[in-house]
Amino acid sequence: MNRIVVLLVIFSLGAFYLIGSNKEPPLEAYTVIPEVKIDSLTAERAYEEVMNVLMHPRCMNCHPTDDIPKQGMDRHPHYFGMSRGKENKGFSATKCATCHQEANNLNSGVPGAPHWSLAPASMGWQGLSRSEIAQRLLDPETNGGKSHKELVTHMTEDELVLWAWNPGVDANGIPRKKPPISEEEFKKAVEKWFDEGAPVPSK
Amino acid sequence: MKIALQVNGEHHSLEIADENTPLLWVVRDLLNLKGTKFGCGKAACGACTLHVDGEAVRSCSYAVKFADGKKVTTIEGLGNEEAPHPVQQAWLEHVVPQCGYCQPGFMMATAALISKNPKPTDEDIDKNIINICRCATYYRMRKAIHRAAELERQRLSLTPKNIENGEE
Amino acid sequence: MAKNKISRRKFLVRGGLGTIGVLAVGTYLFRNPIRRQIAGALNTADTPYLGDTSTPVIWFEITEENIVILHSPKVEMGQGTFTGLAQMAAEELEIDMSQIEVVHAQSISGNVDSFATGGSTSISALWVPLRELAATMREMLLQKAAEKMEVEKSTLTISQGKVYSGSTEMSYAQIAEGVVEWEVPDTPKLKPVSQMKWVGKPVPRVDLADKVFGAPIFGMDATLPNMLYGSVVRSSKIGAVYKDADISKAENMPGVVKIVKEDDFVGVVAQSFTEAENAKNAIEVTWETTKNWQTQDIRSMLEVGKGTPFVIQKAGDVDDFLADDSTVESSYWSPIGAHAQIEPNGALAHVEKDKATIYMSTQVVKISRDEIANRLGLAKDQVNLVPTFLGGGFGRRLHTPNGIQAAVLSKAVGRPVKCFFSRKEEFQNDTFRPPTHHVLKAKLDNDGGIETFEHNVSSGDVAFGSPMVPGIAEPILGADLGAWRGGMVQYGAIPNYQAISWRVQLPFATSWWRSLGLLANTFAIESFMDELAVKAKKNPADFRLAHIQKDDRGERLANVIKKVVEVSGYKDELVNNRAMGFAASTDANTPCAQVVEVSIEHNEIKVHKVTCAMDPGLVVNLDQVKAQCEGAIIMGISASLFEKMEVEDGALTPTIYGPYQMAMMKHSPKEIDIILLQGADAPGAVGEPPLGPIGAAIANAVFRLTGQRIRRMPLQDHLQV
CATH class of the missing domain: 3.30.365.10 (Aldehyde oxidase/xanthine dehydrogenase, molybdopterin binding domain)
Structure with a gap:
C-alpha cells in the first residue's frame, strides 16, 4: 500500500488535462448599428442594413465560396460531407431535397423552403468584404444576369430568400435566430438602396 | 387531410389528422411496412430512406402532405426473394448486413444512386452514401454497391429502352 | 412446476409455444460439462455458459416440414451468433444448413441465459453444451426411430435429417410425431473437428434474407392488435431525479389516452408516436439536480x-x-x-391480469424479465420476455429500464403499449x-x-x-x-x-x-x-x-x-x-x-x-x-x-x-x-x-x-x- 500512496501524490501533481473545448468563433460578420427609422434611411444606411442581413448566417450559410454549405450560428460545415454538386442541389442521388423539403420540418428540425439549394458558385460571399459582396450581387456577370429591378424582386419576394425570417427550429426544437432586422425593414432597405442606384460606399 | 398516395404500387387513400406527420410513421404504423426504420428522427442517420417519385428521401423529415399524389417505394417494394433488386442481389452475394437495422436505408440510397449513375466511382459512393451504420459494414457495402451497379448495367443492356429513359 | 415430476431419464414433450403443427422437443444435459471456477473465468474473461442445463427446457423443435428450429438463449445483434450456433447444432444433428432455423428463446420456454449476450462469449460458451444437446437429441431420435421401425438402433444410419434402415426411411418429423415420452441417453461423444461439415465454412448468415428484404424482426417492429404508443419523460441533466410533473397541458393534447404518473417517472400513452412525443414535450417536470457538471x-x-x-x-x-x-x-x-446504435431502446409490452408479454431488444433476457416481474408484482414465469433481433447491441442493451416503463404504461391503460427513446434521449441517457x-x-x-x-x-x-x-x-x-x-x-x-x-x-x-x-x-x-x-x-x-x-x-x-x-x-x-x-x-x-x-x-x-x-x-x-x-x-x-x-x-x-x-x-x-x-x-x-x-x-x-x-x-x- 505504501507504493500506492506515493503514486497518489505524484499523479495528482503531475497530470493535468486541458479541455479542448471547441468554443464557437465570435460572430463578427455584421456590425451593430443604432436603431433608425427606416423612412429616414439614407442610401448608405440602407446599404449597411442590407449587408447586415446578407452577412447573417441565415443568408451566408448558403453562399459559400468553398462549395460546402454551412450550418448554425457558428457556420460550421454541413455535416456528413454534403456539398454543392453539379447543379447547386447536392449529389446525384443524395440531394439537398433528400432531407430539405419545401417547408421547415418542425419534427426533425430540418429547415426547408421552395427550391432549397446553394446560391450559385458565382454568388459565393463567404470570406468576402461587404463591398465585395455588394459588387457580386450587383454584377450581372455573377448574379445570373439580373437587373436591379430583378434583384429587388428576388430579394423581396423569393421564398428561399425570405426563409431567413421563417427559419424554423433546430434539431433540439429551439427556434433559429433571425437576421438583425425584420423582414419588412429588410424589404424597405432593399428598395431604398436600389431606388438610390445601389451605391457601394468605397471604404 | 385526405392523402392519396401509391406505396409499392398499391393505391392508398388516407385520412390524416396532422398533415405534418412524418411519412415514416404513415408507412410504418398506418401501412404496417416496418422495413423503413426510425433511427434518429432528424434526417441524420438515413435509416428511414425511401423513394418518393424515384428520389431518395429521408422519411422521418418528410411531411406526409408532400407525398400526396406521389409514388412511394420502400424496401418491401424494391424487390423480393423471388425477384431481388440488383442492390438486394449484391447485398446477398456480399453478405453485407450485420445487425441489419440500417441496411434498408442504405439499400434504398444505393438503389437511387445506381438509377441515376449506373457506374459510380468510389468518390461518387463516398458523396452519395452518407447514411450511418454502427456495425460499420461499409467495407462490404462498397463492394456490394459496385456489384449492384454492375448488375444494374447488365439489366439495362438487356432492355435498351431503359438506357434512354435513365431511370426505370 | 412440472420439472419436479419429470424423471431423470424420461420427460414429456412440452407445448409448442402456441405454434401450430410443431413438434417440440425439449432436451437437457445430464451433467454440467462446464465446471469452471467463476473467478478463473473472470480472470481470462472466458465466461462459461450460465444457463440452466439441469432441467428440461426447449432447445429444439422439429416442424412437420422436417425443419429443426433452434431456440437460442443468446440474442442476435449482428455478431452472427445465430449462424454459428446453427452450424454447430447442424453438425451433431446431421442436417443441412437449409434444414435449421434459429429463433430467440422466449423466457417462458425456460431456456434463459443467466449471464448476457456480450463479452464475445456466445460461441465459445456454447461450443460444447450446444453440440452435446444436439448430439443428445440425435440419439433420442435414433432411439425412437429404432422403436418405431422395430429394428436395432445400431443398424440405423442417419443423413440430412432422415434415419435409414435398409430401404426404409423416416424423417425426424415422422419419428417425433406422436411421441410424448422420450428416453434421454447419456451424453454422446462429440464429432471431432476433422469430421465436421459445416464448422469452419463461410456459411451465409441465417438471417440474411430477412435483413435484405426488410422483414419486421426488430424490437421497434413489434406490433400487437389494439396497440398504443408510449413515451417517457427523461431528463437531459446528469443526476436529475424525478420529483413531480405538471400534466395539465399535456392531458388535453390530441391523441392522448392517458398520462401516467409514477413515483419515479411520468409517461404518456397516445394513439400515435408523434402524438405521444408532442404530449410528452408539453409535460413540465420538476427535477431535483445536484451539480451542474462540466x-x-x-x-x-x-x-x-x-x-x-x-x-x-x-x-x-x-x-x-x-x-x-x-x-x-x-x-x-x-x-x-456513446453506443449510438441505430435502433433506439424501447419495448412493446402487453400487461394483462395475470401475465405480461414483452417484446424487446435486450442483451440480458433474464434480467429484463426479472426486473419487469418485480415492478409488476408478478411471478417470473408470468412474464414472457420475447427477445427480438437487436438493431445493434454493443453493450447498450445490458441495462433495460425501458422494458419496465413500457410494462407500467401498458398496465395503466390495459392495452399493449410500445414506447422507445428519441435519439436525444439515447445520447443523453446512454x-x-x-x-x-x-x-x-x-x-x-x-x-x-x-x-x-x-x-x-x-x-x-x-x-x-x-x-x-x-x-x-x-x-x-x-x-x-x-x-x-x-x-x-x-x-x-x-x-x-x-x-x-x-x-x-x-x-x-x-x-x-x-x-x-x-x-x-x-x-x-x-x-x-x-x-x-x-x-x-x-x-x-x-x-x-x-x-x-x-x-x-x-x-x-x-x-x-x-x-x-x-x-x-x-x-x-x-x-x-x-x-x-x-x-x-x-x-x-x-x-x-x-x-x-x-x-x-x-x-x-x-x-x-x-x-x-x-x-x-x-x-x-x-x-x-x-x-x-x-x-x-x-x-x-x-x-x-x-x-x-x-x-x-x-x-x-x-x-x-x-x-x-x-x-x-x-x-x-x-x-x-x-x-x-x-x-x-x-x-x-x-x-x-x-x-x-x-x-x-x-x-x-x-x-x-x-x-x-x-x-x-x-x-x-x-x-x-
Missing part, C-alpha cells in the same frame, strides 16, 4: 491517483521504479463514448463508455530492452454497478474487470511489470461498450510501447516480439505479430507519403495484431489499408469472423479518430449524429486484409478483440507522418495542423 469536472475526477487503486497484475520487482531518473513516462486520455486516463512508466536497460513497465488506468465503472455484477461481488473482485479489460501487460518477458486499475465513480452511467476497456487500454499501452521502441531505436514489431514470454499464450501472440508483418509488408518508414502503424493486443485470450497504412490529406487522418492477423482459436464461420473483424476495425477507426461526448452545463452532449461524428463510408479503408490463425482447438472471442490495436496503430502511423505523438483520443481533434 467536462473539466469529469477530467479532474479521472486523473490517475484520485480513484481507488487495485493492483491487477504484478511480476518481478518494481519498487525502485520511480526513484530512477531514466524512467520514461507518458500520460494518455480517452473520451466518453450507459457510456467511460473516459479514461492512463499513466505509463517504463525503464529501458542498456540494450534497449524494457526492464520495468507500469500501466495505470483510471476509468469510470464498466462492470461494476451493472445488474450482472452484484454489488456484493465488488469487494471480492476489487477492480472493475470491465475497465481493466485489455489493461494488463501482455509482454510477459519483461522482468518487472505491474498494472494498476484506479476506480472512479462518475456521476453518470458508464458501462460495457463493445470491447469494454480494450480500446482505450490498448491505445495507451501500444502507443507507449511504440514510444519505447522509438527510444530504443528498434523496429516496433521486433521490439514487441522481444518481450513476449515463451508459453502458449505468448506463442499465439508472437504468431499474429509475425503474420501481420509478413502479409502487410510492414516497414518502419514512409512510402508515398503514407506511414505504416503497428499495434497488437490480447483480449479474452484472442491475440490480434494490426498494421494500418495512413496518410494525412487536407488535414484529415486517412486510413487506407488495414491488415489484421488474429488468432481466435477454431473459426466456426470464416466469413462472419471476417465480417466481425471488418466491422470492429471501422468502428475502432470511428471511435479513435472522431467520437467524443462532452459534459456541458450538466448535460451530456451532443445529442445527434453529425455533431457526434462517426465514421461513414468515406472514412472506411478501401482495403482490409484479415488473416485468421487458428491456434486453439475450440472457438474463442471474436467480436471485440479486433477493436484493440486500431487506435494505437493509427496514432503510431501519425507519429511517423508528422512527428506528433497524439496521446488523446479522438485523434483527429488533437492533430496539430
